[in-house]
Structure formats: C-alpha cells, structure tokens
Amino acid sequence: MIRLSETATTHFDRDVAFEYVGDFGNIEKWDPGIISSTKATEGDVGVGTAYDVVVSYRGRQMDMRYVITEYNPGHKIILEGSGARVHAIDVIDFVDENGGTLITYTADLSLTGLGRFIEPLLAGRLREIGSDAVAGMRAWIKELEAAVDLAG
Secondary structure (H helix, E strand, O other), rough: OEEEEEEEEEEEOOOHHHHHHHHHHHHHOOOOOOEEEEEOOOOOOOOOOOOEEEEEEEOEEEEEEEEEEEEEEEOOOEEEEOOEEEEEEEEEEEEEEEEEEEEEEEEEEOOOOOHHOOOOHHHHHHHHHHHHHHHHHHHHHHHHHHHEEEEE
C-alpha cells in the first residue's frame, strides 16, 4: 500500500470548503489526473453514493467506481475506489484553522493483480500524482476565493 497525504488551506469556513471539495463530482475540476467524475446513484449525497471516475495515467484511461463509506458534512468524507488494477481509500478531512479551513487529503493506494509486485517501484510516481492533485485543489480553491471576493 502507498499512502499519499497532502494539505491545503482556504479562507472558506468548513461548510463551504466541504461543499466544494467534499463533492467528489467536482474532483475533475481540481485533480489533473481525473478526466471525469459522474454521480452514479440517485438521491442525496451520503453513505453509499457512488461516482464513476475516469482516471488518466501515463496516457491511458482507467475507469474506477468510488463509493462514499463515511459522510460527515463539514468534517469528513471517505470514499473507497476500485478499478481494474487499483484499490483506493480516499479520506478528506476539514478542520477549522485561523478563521478558515485546513483540508487534509489522504489516499491509500494498492495495486491489484500482478501490479502488486511492482507497487514499490511506482511509489514515487504515485506520490507525485497525489501532490499534483492537491496542488490542483489549492489552485482551484484560490480561484473560487477570488471569484467570491469579486462577487462580494
């Protein structure tokens, strides 16, 4: 298993930060490795809500299904993702910090099948992908903050 953990901060309060980042349907807006994310289940978002996600890795596309396993609005969301070659647990935590919110994004990735034998060789590249995702999150949050400041 490879663990990725990164943080981002925002001036938004926890509820607003959660509304933007905790909505996994928005992940394609900030994670450069995600081509699309589509809510696959009906009804309100909560435990059991599924998203079909298309991931890009080294020029290849991979379909994954993410399902919310824990949902605490304004505080935490945990999703479990499965694809043909990978299993992932993504945890996004939201904590009050300096009048805004500290967002911690942690992903535990495990390659499946024969890929599990080369997992140690890919650890550095997978960590880089996680860093790119959170860098994208930080940039997207800044854009949202700027848009809110312009509107206000």
